[in-house]
Amino acid sequence: MPNNTPSKTGWGIVPLVTIALLLGPVTAGMIGTILPAFGGLRPGGGGGFSLQAWREVAATPGLGTSAWLSLKTGLISTFGAIFISLLLVAGWHGTRAFRAVEQALSPLLAVPHVTAALGLAFLMAPSGWLARLGSPWATGWQRPPDLLILQDPGGWSLIAGLIAKETPFLLLMMLAALPQARPAERLQVALAAGYGRVTGWIFAVFPNVYAQLRLPVYAVLAYGISNVDVALVLGPSTPSMLSVQILRWMSDPDLALRAPAAAAALLQLGLVIIGLALWRLAEAACGTIGRRLLWRGIRGANRRDDLARGIGLTLSIAAALAVIGGLVGHLLWSFAGRWRFPDALPESLRLRTWARHGQEIIDVSAGTLALAFAAALIALVLVIGCLEAEHRRGRVMGRGGLLVLYMPLILPQITFLPGLQILLLQTGASMGWLPVLIAHLVFVLPYVFLSLAGPYRAWDARYATLGAALNASPDRVLWQLRLPMLLGSVLTALAVGMAVSVGQFLPTLLASGGRLPTLTTEALAIASGGDRRAIGAWAAALTLAALMPFVIAVLLPRVTYRNRRGVLDG
Amino acid sequence: MKKLALAASLALAAPAAADPNPADWPAVLAEAKGQTVYWNAWGGSTTTNDFIAWIGSRVAEDYGVTLEHVKLTDTADAVSRVVAEQAAGTDEGGAVDMIWINGANFAAMKDADLLFGPYAAALPNWQFVDTEGKSVEVDFTVPTEGFESPWAMAQVVFIHDSETVPEPPKSAEALKAWIAANPGRFTYPQPPDFLGTTFLKQMLVELVEDPGLLQSPANDSYDEVTAPLWNWLDEVTPALWRSGKAYPQTGPRQLQLINDGEVDLAISFSPGEATAAIANDQLPESARTYVLDGGTIGNASYVAIPYNANAKAGAMVVANFLLSPEAQLRAQTPDILGYGTVLAMDKLDAADRAAFDTLELGIATLSPAELGTALPEPHPSWMTRIQADWAERFGVAK
Numbered sequence: 001m002p003n004n005t006p007s008k009t010g011w012g013i014v015p016l017v018t019i020a021l022l023l024g025p026v027t028a029g030m031i032g033t034i035l036p037a038f039g040g041l042r043p044g045g046g047g048g049f050s051l052q053a054w055r056e057v058a059a060t061p062g063l064g065t066s067a068w069l070s071l072k073t074g075l076i077s078t079f080g081a082i083f084i085s086l087l088l089v090a091g092w093h094g095t096r097a098f099r100a101v102e103q104a105l106s107p108l109l110a111v112p113h114v115t116a117a118l119g120l121a122f123l124m125a126p127s128g129w130l131a132r133l134g135s136p137w138a139t140g141w142q143r144p145p146d147l148l149i150l151q152d153p154g155g156w157s158l159i160a161g162l163i164a165k166e167t168p169f170l171l172l173m174m175l176a177a178l179p180q181a182r183p184a185e186r187l188q189v190a191l192a193a194g195y196g197r198v199t200g201w202i203f204a205v206f207p208n209v210y211a212q213l214r215l216p217v218y219a220v221l222a223y224g225i226s227n228v229d230v231a232l233v234l235g236p237s238t239p240s241m242l243s244v245q246i247l248r249w250m251s252d253p254d255l256a257l258r259a260p261a262a263a264a265a266l267l268q269l270g271l272v273i274i275g276l277a278l279w280r281l282a283e284a285a286c287g288t289i290g291r292r293l294l295w296r297g298i299r300g301a302n303r304r305d306d307l308a309r310g311i312g313l314t315l316s317i318a319a320a321l322a323v324i325g326g327l328v329g330h331l332l333w334s335f336a337g338r339w340r341f342p343d344a345l346p347e348s349l350r351l352r353t354w355a356r357h358g359q360e361i362i363d364v365s366a367g368t369l370a371l372a373f374a375a376a377l378i379a380l381v382l383v384i385g386c387l388e389a390e391h392r393r394g395r396v397m398g399r400g401g402l403l404v405l406y407m408p409l410i411l412p413q414i415t416f417l418p419g420l421q422i423l424l425l426q427t428g429a430s431m432g433w434l435p436v437l438i439a440h441l442v443f444v445l446p447y448v449f450l451s452l453a454g455p456y457r458a459w460d461a462r463y464a465t466l467g468a469a470l471n472a473s474p475d476r477v478l479w480q481l482r483l484p485m486l487l488g489s490v491l492t493a494l495a496v497g498m499a500v501s502v503g504q505f506l507p508t509l510l511a512s513g514g515r516l517p518t519l520t521t522e523a524l525a526i527a528s529g530g531d532r533r534a535i536g537a538w539a540a541a542l543t544l545a546a547l548m549p550f551v552i553a554v555l556l557p558r559v560t561y562r563n564r565r566g567v568l569d570g
Numbered sequence: 571m572k573k574l575a576l577a578a579s580l581a582l583a584a585p586a587a588a589d590p591n592p593a594d595w596p597a598v599l600a601e602a603k604g605q606t607v608y609w610n611a612w613g614g615s616t617t618t619n620d621f622i623a624w625i626g627s628r629v630a631e632d633y634g635v636t637l638e639h640v641k642l643t644d645t646a647d648a649v650s651r652v653v654a655e656q657a658a659g660t661d662e663g664g665a666v667d668m669i670w671i672n673g674a675n676f677a678a679m680k681d682a683d684l685l686f687g688p689y690a691a692a693l694p695n696w697q698f699v700d701t702e703g704k705s706v707e708v709d710f711t712v713p714t715e716g717f718e719s720p721w722a723m724a725q726v727v728f729i730h731d732s733e734t735v736p737e738p739p740k741s742a743e744a745l746k747a748w749i750a751a752n753p754g755r756f757t758y759p760q761p762p763d764f765l766g767t768t769f770l771k772q773m774l775v776e777l778v779e780d781p782g783l784l785q786s787p788a789n790d791s792y793d794e795v796t797a798p799l800w801n802w803l804d805e806v807t808p809a810l811w812r813s814g815k816a817y818p819q820t821g822p823r824q825l826q827l828i829n830d831g832e833v834d835l836a837i838s839f840s841p842g843e844a845t846a847a848i849a850n851d852q853l854p855e856s857a858r859t860y861v862l863d864g865g866t867i868g869n870a871s872y873v874a875i876p877y878n879a880n881a882k883a884g885a886m887v888v889a890n891f892l893l894s895p896e897a898q899l900r901a902q903t904p905d906i907l908g909y910g911t912v913l914a915m916d917k918l919d920a921a922d923r924a925a926f927d928t929l930e931l932g933i934a935t936l937s938p939a940e941l942g943t944a945l946p947e948p949h950p951s952w953m954t955r956i957q958a959d960w961a962e963r964f965g966v967a968k
Contacts, residue, residue, distance in 0.1 A: 146755075148815055148816060153815050153967045251644060251646055340831065340854065341832075360623070517641065522641060525613040526613070529823070530614075530818070530822050530823030531822065531852060534616050
């Protein structure tokens with residue numbers, strides 16, 4: 001076969017283009033953030049090195065609390081999400097209950113953070129749905145109690161929201177990592193040694209799973225420390241999370257405040273680094289403690305095992321119900337007539353909200369989905385190119401490549417996107433959909449890669465050998481064997497990419513100058529007005545837009561291959 | 571790719587639009603036809619969004635202007651966009667064509683020469699504007715000088731549920747006593763939200779010995795003048811909703827809180843908001859509005875055009891249409907928007923005047939006589955300092 005070297009067929013260029021697309025905007029954004037933080041890029045030009053911006057940040061009321069809050073919510077919510085998904089997988093993997101919970105949780109992965117947060121806010125408020133369902137017959141409340149549940153200064157409602165949203169993600173990541181850890185064999189050995197199911201799983205299987213889980217966990221941790229969209233809805237405001245404070249400075253008419261915003265963005269990056277370092281220390285400590293416990297021979301059989309399994313199942317069902325309940329709440333509000341506390345249901349159902357917002361929602365949905373499809377399709381082509389280049393070179397991507405892939409997911413958005421906006425403006429490329437598309441690609445690419453890499457690499461290479469033996473070129477093998485056989489995975493990757501794009505808030509806002517309304521930016525703008533009916537309609541549409549590609553990804557292969565069931569399993 | 575390249579070269583080749591001359595209205599109309607105007611306006615209120623959409627359909631019909639509502643969570647977003655464009659040298663073809671603006675944002679843009687104009691007085695419908703009776707040419711003590719055109723009058727009112735609070739407190743002192751007697755039942759939007767800041771200003775006007783001081787920029791006497799406000803806040807904050815550890819982030823969210831039964835009173839800057847909210851099931855039917863015995867602050871909402879706007883002619887056409895009796899009447903219709911008109915009734919023709927006269931104000935809207943004369947806004951410098959001080963004193967929960 002004369003044409004299978006990457007250089008000749010041009011496949012070698014694809015990974016380079018992909019890396020450039022990932023690192024280009026990130027690097028540019030970092031430059032745009034670092035310069036103003038130290039006196040550069042000053043409005044009106046001029047000026048040299050200066051620490052003035054840092055002094056302004058330091059003088060902000062409540063800054064220490066803001067920073068501490070960011071770290072605290074990130075660490076606790078990440079730990080909580082791992083804890084729940086670990087107990088669930090350890091205690092229930094392979095059972096029927098597990099499959100049921102898994103099926104309930106996986107679609108929730110696609111639910112955008114904003115809708116989940118807004119839904120939770122309605123569920124948990126003292127005048128929210130849960131309180132309404134229990135009032136007044138159980139609680140005696142004719143009026144809602146004055147309880148500080150949402151936006152509490154301690155950040156606990158934010159932590160709860162993050163746990164509910166991140167548990168499905170870590171759970172699915174854990175499941176993806178599972179086959180390589182050969183859980184059945186390992187668990188068998190542990191059970192034979194007299195360990196309880198959960199304890200045995202944690203000692204024998206989890207360390208191997210976690211090794212592969214590390215980068216997704218770091219992404220979750222970084223997001224928890226630095227997110228803006230969930231913090232705007234559930235986070236405290238006296239003071240707010242550091243990320244929210246940065247956004248406020250960024251959008252102040254006083255351009256001089258860009259400098260403290262940039263400095264605080266670097267502080268935010270520092271917090272993420274501290275968070276990651278603390279996490280690594282905790283990883284090491286857990287390893288040591290685990291080995292000690294192993295030597296002491298704690299086996300956690302019987303009652304303790306049952307308790308752990310019970311907690312795992314209850315908490316994961318609670319997480320699923322919290323998100324699903326919030327979505328049902330959105331839907332109900334979008335049709336609600338008058339609905340006051342303590343009524344459990346609206347007095348009447350009407351179509352007025354949809355009549356009022358329907359046309360606009362359809363228009364914005366079309367734009368949102370078109371953008372998402374474009375971003376996901378470009379990402380898909382690049383990812384297939386990367387994987388195919390890898391395949392033809394016969395070398396799997398190394399650690400460095402993986403780090404590049406995770407860079408945009410671990411680096412806080414609020415650190416480099418403001419800088420990117422400043423630089424976009426400098427080049428005059430600030431308007432329209434192209435910068436937004438590029439900004440979305442930075443976040444869509446990694447997820448599409450992570451989604452497709454596993455199935456793509458697992459594809460049985462003997463088919464290719466067979467094809468080559470039949471004199472098919474590598475290109476023909478790719479187009480006529482590999483991709484058709486991987487249709488399901490390819491479509492799932494496309495759907496993942498679209499869901500990621502649909503959910504982007506900061507990249508859309510900062511790269512479009514507000515000129516490209518998407519469902520997420522509109523939903524957050526509407527949310528500031530507190531009209532629950534409008535919020536319900538927009539949130540429902542946003543959720544639908546994120547879920548629809550998945551439905552198509554599941555159904556399409558079944559229809560296409562209805563006569564070739566073997567392909568579906570391949 | 572070819573198409574893209576072609577489009578790019580066309581865009582580059584097109585001559586930069588010369589500043590349209592507001593005085594040459596036929597030329598403005600001709601240039602406006604086919605333009606797309608990006609109106610950056612706060613997007614948190616369903617009724618306002620609907621009104622802006624209606625304006626869009628009307629200017630498309632009559633003038634061939636496409637209006638896109640860029641929904642802001644904060645007007646400052648649009649201002650900072652223009653500021654950033656100026657810093658980057660984007661002096662033409664900017665992203666923002668028109669901003670719903672007033673107060674500090676206007677003062678900042680006017681100070682930095684970021685506005686197109688003067689154009690307001692050249693608009694054909696300016697002839698109907700009530701320049702004598704209403705404060706439409708002075709915005710928070712800053713003269714507008716034609717760099718922004720008014721489109722709605724606003725005045726502070728308080729919303730109460732007449733069933734739970736039949737006799738609402740009508741002064742700062744009465745409110746303090748009411749809060750003490752009803753802990754957890756009152757709050758205000760968190761500054762720097764403009765309505766939250768407005769609440770602080772309204773209380774300041776009530777508590778200060780000589781409100782006339784607030785008409786000149788804040789100076790060395792600031793601490794002394796504002797001391798009664800901080801004392802008042804120190805006393806009421808522990809008895810606020812959530813003990814002052816959390817606040818609603820915007821004005822309209824207070825309506826949800828009243829509807830949910832969490833609080834009993836809310837501040838609003840739109841006398842008709844309560845009526846519209848009742849019609850939308852957002853407030854109980856027993857909701858009513860009232861003003862303080864000492865009067866309440868009023869101001870006008872304006873639209874301004876950035877110096878680098880891409881569609882200045884189109885923006886002027888929209889600004890002019892906003893001043894038309896047709897648009898003003900719709901804005902004042904209670905279940906649509908309920909904003910006060912900026913027009914002078916005696917300048918309108920008989921038919922238009924009759925239309926305004928027969929307008930039913932709505933169940934929770936006060937008549938002009940009940941509203942009384944609006945008190946003037948303090949100089950913006952007061953607001954800036956009060957905002958910063960509030961963040962220092964109350965922005966970090968103890």
